[in-house]
Amino acid sequence: MYAVLVINIEAPLQGAFHYEIPRDLEPILHIGHLVEVEFGRRLAQGVVIAFDAHAPVAEVKPIIALIDETPVVKPWQVALAQWMSEMYLAPLNGCLRLMLPPGLTRWSDVVVDINPHWDGNARLTATQQQLIDLLRDMGELRGRQIRRLMPKTDWKTAVTQLYNRDILRKASVLDPPRVRPKQVRTVALMASAERLREVLPQLGRKSKQADVLLYLAELDDPLPEETAVIQATGAAQKHINALREAELITVSDIEAALSQKSRLISLAIPHADVLRAVMQLRGAESYYHIIEKLRAAMQPVALGDIYAHTGANINHLRKLVKLDLVRFGSEEVWRDPLADRDFTPVQAPELTSDQVRAWGRVKVAMIKAGEADFGDIPPAFLLHGVTGSGKTEIYMRAIDYALAQGQRAIVLVPEIALTPQTVRRFAARFPGRVAVLHSRLTEGERYDTWRRARQGLFDIVVGPRSALFTPLPHLGVIVVDEEHDASYKQTPPVPPPYYHARETAVQLGQILNATVILGSATPDLVTYHKAQSGEYQLIELPKRVMGHRARVESQAERLAVTSVYQRDGCDPEDALTIPLPPIQVVDLRQELRAGNRSIFSRALHKAISETLARGEQAILFLNRRGTSSFVICRDCGYVARCPRCDMPLTYHRPHASLVCHHCGRREAQTSECPACGSNRIRYFGLGTEQVEAQVQQRWPQARITRWDRDTTAGRYAHEQLLASFINQEADILVGTQMIAKGLDLPLVTLVGVISADVSLSLPDYRTGERAYQVLSQVAGRAGRGLLGGRVIMQTYQPEHYAVVAAADHDYAGFYIDEIRFRTQHTLPPFRRMAKLVWVDPINERGQREADRMAKALRLHARDLALAATEILGPVPPFFNRIDGRYRWQIIVRSPNPNRLLVDFPIAAKWIVDIDPVSTL
Numbered sequence: 011m012y013a014v015l016v017i018n019i020e021a022p023l024q025g026a027f028h029y030e031i032p033r034d035l036e037p038i039l040h041i042g043h044l045v046e047v048e049f050g051r052r053l054a055q056g057v058v059i060a061f062d063a064h065a066p067v068a069e070v071k072p073i074i075a076l077i078d079e080t081p082v083v084k085p086w087q088v089a090l091a092q093w094m095s096e097m098y099l100a101p102l103n104g105c106l107r108l109m110l111p112p113g114l115t116r117w118s119d120v121v122v123d124i125n126p127h128w129d130g131n132a133r134l135t136a137t138q139q140q141l142i143d144l145l146r147d148m149g150e151l152r153g154r155q156i157r158r159l160m161p162k163t164d165w166k167t168a169v170t171q172l173y174n175r176d177i178l179r180k181a182s183v184l185d186p187p188r189v190r191p192k193q194v195r196t197v198a199l200m201a202s203a204e205r206l207r208e209v210l211p212q213l214g215r216k217s218k219q220a221d222v223l224l225y226l227a228e229l230d231d232p233l234p235e236e237t238a239v240i241q242a243t244g245a246a247q248k249h250i251n252a253l254r255e256a257e258l259i260t261v262s263d264i265e266a267a268l269s270q271k272s273r274l275i276s277l278a279i280p281h282a283d284v285l286r287a288v289m290q291l292r293g294a295e296s297y298y299h300i301i302e303k304l305r306a307a308m309q310p311v312a313l314g315d316i317y318a319h320t321g322a323n324i325n326h327l328r329k330l331v332k333l334d335l336v337r338f339g340s341e342e343v344w345r346d347p348l349a350d351r352d353f354t355p356v357q358a359p360e361l362t363s364d365q366v367r368a369w370g371r372v373k374v375a376m377i378k379a380g381e382a383d384f385g386d387i388p389p390a391f392l393l394h395g396v397t398g399s400g401k402t403e404i405y406m407r408a409i410d411y412a413l414a415q416g417q418r419a420i421v422l423v424p425e426i427a428l429t430p431q432t433v434r435r436f437a438a439r440f441p442g443r444v445a446v447l448h449s450r451l452t453e454g455e456r457y458d459t460w461r462r463a464r465q466g467l468f469d470i471v472v473g474p475r476s477a478l479f480t481p482l483p484h485l486g487v488i489v490v491d492e493e494h495d496a497s498y499k500q501t502p503p504v505p506p507p508y509y510h511a512r513e514t515a516v517q518l519g520q521i522l523n524a525t526v527i528l529g530s531a532t533p534d535l536v537t538y539h540k541a542q543s544g545e546y547q548l549i550e551l552p553k554r555v556m557g558h559r560a561r562v563e564s565q566a567e568r569l570a571v572t573s574v575y576q577r578d579g580c581d582p583e584d585a586l587t588i589p590l591p592p593i594q595v596v597d598l599r600q601e602l603r604a605g606n607r608s609i610f611s612r613a614l615h616k617a618i619s620e621t622l623a624r625g626e627q628a629i630l631f632l633n634r635r636g637t638s639s640f641v642i643c644r645d646c647g648y649v650a651r652c653p654r655c656d657m658p659l660t661y662h663r664p665h666a667s668l669v670c671h672h673c674g675r676r677e678a679q680t681s682e683c684p685a686c687g688s689n690r691i692r693y694f695g696l697g698t699e700q701v702e703a704q705v706q707q708r709w710p711q712a713r714i715t716r717w718d719r720d721t722t723a724g725r726y727a728h729e730q731l732l733a734s735f736i737n738q739e740a741d742i743l744v745g746t747q748m749i750a751k752g753l754d755l756p757l758v759t760l761v762g763v764i765s766a767d768v769s770l771s772l773p774d775y776r777t778g779e780r781a782y783q784v785l786s787q788v789a790g791r792a793g794r795g796l797l798g799g800r801v802i803m804q805t806y807q808p809e810h811y812a813v814v815a816a817a818d819h820d821y822a823g824f825y826i827d828e829i830r831f832r833t834q835h836t837l838p839p840f841r842r843m844a845k846l847v848w849v850d851p852i853n854e855r856g857q858r859e860a861d862r863m864a865k866a867l868r869l870h871a872r873d874l875a876l877a878a879t880e881i882l883g884p885v886p887p888f889f890n891r892i893d894g895r896y897r898w899q900i901i902v903r904s905p906n907p908n909r910l911l912v913d914f915p916i917a918a919k920w921i922v923d924i925d926p927v928s929t930l
Contacts, residue, residue, distance in 0.1 A: 011036060012065045013073060015056035016091075017049050018115060022101035022506070022918055028065040029056070030072040039073075041088060042081030044114075046074045052118040052182035057106055059088045080464070083109050084481050086521050093517050098924045099911055100507030108507070109479045111460035113189030113453045122169055122180045123150040132177060137168045142177075152183070189453045191461075193340045196310035197327055199301065201335040206301060209333055210285060214292025218245040219253050223291070226259065226277050227284045235272040236261065250275070258287055296322040300330065310339055344462060345454040347446055353437040358406065362587070365400050368393065368549045369407045375547070376411055376486075376525050390516045390526040392493075392541040394533050395551030396590060396819070397790025398754075401529045404551075405489045406439055408525060413440070413469055417486025417524075421472045422511060424495035426450055427722065427748045430729035432491070433472050440470055447473040447480060450725050475500065475511035478518065486524050488515045493528035493537060494783055496927045502847075508923045512537070531790060532783040532821060535828055539839040553587040554794075591761070591793035593801040593817040597808045598765075609696060609704055614762045614802045618705075621760045622712055622741055626797060628760040630705065630744045631788045633768045634697045641668060643683035644690040650680070654894040661693050662720070663703070673893040701764055702744045709742075717745035747784055749791065756795030761788060766805035766813055773888055774929050775837050778812045782824050785816035836903065838925075841878075844907035845929060846900040847887070847921040853896040860884030860898035863920070867900065870914055879904035888930040901929065 012028045029047055031039055039045075043058045048071050055077065083106065091105040098105075107115065124145050134142065137160075144159055145151060156165050172178040201209070211224055221243040226234070236250060253259045262274040279287060289298040299320035304311060316322060330336045361369060372391060395401045409419040423432050426448045437444040445468040447459050462468055464481045471480045475498050478488070490498070490512050498511040512528060519526035528537060528546070541548035596611040606612060621628045640658035641650040650659045652670035659668035659677060666679040682689050702716045715735055722728050735743050738757060743749060763785065770781050785803065793799025805813055815824035833840060846863065850856030864884050871879045882901040890897050902910060907924065916922060 012062045012070060013039060013045070013058045014060040014062055015045065015047065016059055016103050016106045017047070018055040018057060018103055018107060018110070019049065019118060023103045024095070024101050026059055026102065027056070028062060028067070028070050030065075030070045031061075032072055035073060035076060038079075039076070040081050041085050042083035044077040044082045046077055046184065047071065048074065048182075049118075052120070053184050054118050055116055055184070057083055057088075057110075059092075059106075082111075082114065082464075084483075086485075086518070087479065087481060089521050090479075090514070090518055093521075094507050094509050094514060096912075097513075097517075097908070098507040098509050099908065099916075099922050100509075104505055105507050105509075108476070109481070111457045113187055113457045116184040116187055119183055119185050120153040120169070120180050121150060121183050122153070122156065122178055125176055125179050128177050132175065135168070137163050137165065138172055141165060141168050141172070145178075152185075154185070189457045191342045192345055192454060192458070194343050195313045196339045196341055197300075197304065197313060197316055197336050198310040198339055199304035199335070200337050201333075206335065207285075209335060210294075210297065210301065211288050211292075213297050213329075214289060214294030217288075217291040218243060218249045219258075220288040220291040221245060222249060222253060223258060223277070223284055223288050226275065227281055233262070233274040233276055236275050237272040239275050296320055296326045297330065300326060301335070304336065310341060312343070345452065345458045347451050347455050347459075348433070348437070348444070351437070353434065353441055355441050356438045358410070358439070359403065361403065361407075362400060362553070362555055364551050364553055365403060365555075368404050368551060371547065371549055372404065372408050372525065372527065373411060376408065379486075379523050379525060389520050389546070390528055391547045391549055392533060392537055393527055393529040393549050393551065394538070394541070394821075395529070395531060396554055397531045397787070398554040398588075398794050399531070399551035400555045401491070401531075401551060402435060404549075405491070405527060405529065406436070408487050408489075408527060409436075409440070409470060412486035412525070413443070415486065417484045418466070418469045418482040419471075419487040419489065420477060420480060420482065420485065420515075421470065421489045422477060422491060422498070422515065423472065423474060424492045424497045425748060426474060427717075427728040427732075428492075429472060429474070430732060431754065436470055436472060443469040445471050447471055447477045449474075449476070478511050478515055485518075485522050488519055488524055488526045490515050490526070490528045492530055492787075494530045494532055494534040496780070499927045501923070501927070502921050506922070508921075508926075510925060510927075513925070532786045535779055535825065535832070536839040538825060539829065554590055555587055588793065588798065590819045591789065591799040591801050593789055593803055593819070595808045595813065595817045596802060596804045598804050598806045601804075609701065609764055610708070610762075611802070611804050614804060615708070617760050617800070617802055618709065618742070618762065622709060624759075626759040627735070627738070627740075627755070627757045628742045628762065629749055629755070629758055629788070629791055630701055630742060630762045630764055631746075631749060632696060632698055632701055632744070632764040633747050633784060634695075640693075640695050641680075642692055642694060643686060643688055644692050645688040646683060646686040648683050648685040650677070654891075655889070656891040657889065660695075660697065662697075663699055664720075672889065696765065698744050698746060705742055705744065712742050713740045714742045714744060715740040717743060717749055719746070719748075722748070747788075749788065754794060755791055757797070758791055758795070759793065759797045759799040761792040761799070761801045763788060763801070763803040763805075766803050766816075767807055770807055770810055770812070772930060775832075775835070776928065778810075778831070779828060781810075782812040782816050782828075785813065786819070786821070789816065789819075841903045841905060842907055842925060843929075844902040844904075844911060845921075845923040845926040846902070846916075847923070848884075848898045848919065849895045849921065850898075851895050856896050856898045857884070860900060863916075864900050867902065867910065867914070871910055874910065876904065876910055879907070879910055899929070 011031050013031050014026045015029055016026050017023055039058060041058055041060065045056050045058065047054055047056045087109040091102065091109060094100060094105040095102040122145065124142065140160060140163070169178060169180060173180050222239060222245050225239060225243050239245070240250065250261065254261050257278050260276050260278045286298050289295050300316060300322050303316060303320055327336065331338060393401050393404055405421065412419055421432065421436065423429055429446055429448055433444060433446050445459050445463060447456060460480065463471060466483045471477050471482060493512050500508050516526050518524065537546065540546045594613060596613050598611065601611050618628055641661055642648065650668055651657060652659055652673065652675050654675055655670055655672045657670060657672055659670055661679065662669050668677040668679060681691060683691060698716055698718050702714055705712065705714055715731060717731055722731065734740060736755065766785055769777060789801040792801050803813065803817060807813060811827045812824065832838065848856050848860050861884060864881055867881045871881065880903040882903060884898045884900045887897055887899045904910060911922065
């Protein structure tokens with residue numbers, strides 16, 4: 011019997027390979043197991059994806075070892091990886107790697123050292139000599155160490171040459187895993203209560219006062235004479251006096267009345283408190299706290315907790331271990347990013363009439379999901395609801411129903427920025443059943459979350475696109491919130507596959523018979539077309555929901571707010587709805603004619619002032635970060651550009667630097683033109699930093715928060731910034747498109763779009779769609795609370811169809827205009843696209859390769875008689891040089907570009923992007 015393996019190496023591999031199964035592994039090897047094999051001359055990991063009774067070649071290598079007793083990949087993940095490989099023309103090993111947890115992958119490496127039998131005499135090149143000197147100084151080295159110590163050298167060739175001459179020895183190894191289960195040292199109580207009573211009072215230093223307390227506690231006579239106590243314990247009068255002053259004992263003078271010679275002594279504290287008092291007197295209170303902590307826990311306790319709660323140190327614990335009172339141990343702890351979070355449980359609200367209809371359709375499909383006629387049901391729902399219409403409640407109803415059937419759910423959000431708010435809502439509804447998974451977590455947290463999910467210890471996983479591959483058992487619901495968002499598409503420079511999480515989620519739903527819900531207020535045009543044509547089920551939520559009447563009216567009365575809400579039915583408990591916020595479009599050309607050169611139109615300036623005066627919150631949106639978008643010399647026209655990308659550098663005032671937003675290069679701010687020496691340097695354009703500065707200048711009393719990539723670099727930055735704004739620690743939020751993605755900010759009554767023109771003129775066929783989506787989404791942040799809201803949108807192109815549709819909240823009108831444009835130019839959804847990009851540091855060489863590829867593709871299309879397939883280009887794209895490398899692009903426009911490309915030989919250096927979200 012043979013195992014069919016996908017080899018997990020960094021190099022792209024399209025196929026799978028047969029390996030012989032050793033006899034001892036035959037009974038226990040399953041699909042999804044991770045094994046160690048020899049691939050070529052090196053060690054590698056492989057994932058079992060199938061079994062075969064026959065091998066396609068005569069000589070087959072055996073599997074060396076089983077790495078993990080539990081399969082790391084589920085059969086449905088294997089099927090999904092194979093579909094992704096075919097759909098996106100991507101290496102199968104790259105697709106399957108998405109299913110593996112971070113840190114588990116072990117890359118092949120080489121260990122090199124000097125052959126002890128070499129006599130030391132040989133003619134060596136400079137690189138070879140450098141390598142020999144390094145090995146003599148440091149001894150045996152791994153390849154990754156040599157790479158770091160000998161940068162910009164061809165050390166691999168030198169190793170091979172010296173190995174062939176018997177000067178070096180080398181062996182293939184696997185790197186150790188980057189992450190392992192976390193073990194913490196613990197301490198546990200092991201002595202009996204009797205043993206503790208015997209030993210604990212003797213710990214610490216000598217103390218006559220402690221001896222007195224112990225004597226009194228053990229004495230049958232409750233009122234012994236003072237002289238007898240002193241004689242029995244060896245204490246002095248001063249010790250008795252000190253205990254009396256500390257109120258640990260009482261000394262009675264009734265002996266005088268009774269004609270006795272000595273006073274009587276008794277305990278002033280309960281017997282249960284004697285041990286603690288004794289150990290305090292002996293300076294051994296830390297021992298007491300350790301034992302009490304362990305008694306209360308009734309299980310092993312982590313050393314860190316012992317230290318934090320008792321003030322003890324390792325020496326105290328070692329003393330107790332030596333006395334056989336406690337023992338050290340270790341146990342695994344889960345690294346849980348939500349461990350310290352508290353979520354207040356909430357109950358499901360009553361549904362509005364629109365939600366009742368929507369949920370009814372979803373529920374019917376979920377009931378039928380396991381029936382024979384499931385194939386008649388479209389593979390996904392498109393939940394098209396205006397901002398604030400209650401789409402999340404439909405998600406939760408579907409998940410709640412799935413959980414009741416013993417199933418689990420994945421909820422995808424487009425950005426890490428949305429994850430904290432989404433987690434908070436789902437964790438409050440499903441306490442203790444939600445996990446979060448995204449790239450800002452540590453590798454250990456992601457690894458443990460993956461392992462717990464694999465074991466079924468979570469029911470719901472929330473995260474961006476990579477969370478789709480979480481190995482949850484019995485997956486029944488997949489939610490793709492804000493399905494229109496381009497961040498669901500994986501794009502270079504990360505390695506392939508360049509998959510779209512939305513399409514991949516739909517395919518996964520078909521594999522598992524799981525319900526897939528795609529939600530958006532501004533659906534992707536292709537998605538909406540599929541819903542219109544019946545490929546998906548379309549569900550509409552046309553009304554914005556504020557809440558249920560009783561709650562909303564009580565809040566309005568408490569805040570003395572005039573009701574702006576409408577009844578959603580006739581029942582007194584019906585929900586109240588609110589109109590979408592009115593949008594005022596300001597023509598900036600008219601503002602210039604009126605002499606206003608400020609970035610704030612007169613209408614926006616007045617609205618901000620009024621909002622601040624009422625103590626309300628505002629959002630100012632500009633989809634460009636930085637202070638100024640380019641820097642120019644007014645004498646010679648020189649523009650500061652990135653030498654590696656040939657794009658204008660953006661000025662960032664906080665760091666006094668010029669930054670390339672494509673490759674990250676930074677340069678110091680200049681006061682003199684490098685071309686002509688002039689000091690007439692001018693900063694043009696606008697970014698969020700400048701908006702923030704001008705707001706602070708005009709409204710100095712306002713508290714301002716900026717939300718863009720520069721302010722959210724930290725691990726918890728998104729969550730902290732959002733919490734700060736929700737808690738009214740800021741009055742104005744200035745931000746980029748991050749603030750337009752599904753955030754629920756009920757205290758925001760004003761949204762100002764500083765410029766709606768930022769992306770309207772880019773040469774990409776999706777420009778209008780992206781502009782409409784981002785403008786509609788950011789407008790949707792206004793008026794989601796009791797106070798209502800409004801939007802002011804500034805633009806130099808008020809007549810643009812995307813601006814007009816966004817201002818009217820008119821998705822249907824936008825769809826009609828956009829679909830007409832797509833029809834005329836045979837663009838998606840009427841044709842699919844593939845983008846092929848060649849990246850080369852030498853422009854002319856890149857052009858030659860692109861010309862060759864385009865010519866070959868045209869010939870191939872002719873040979874296959876693909877008359878409806880067009881080959882466009884090659885051309886340099888809009889961003890034609892990034893990080894010092896030139897880009898040449900070919901577009902394939904076809905009913906099915908895979909038919910042309912699937913069997914066509916394409917060099918690994920070509921970037922192949924099926925269904926790209928941008929042609930820039």
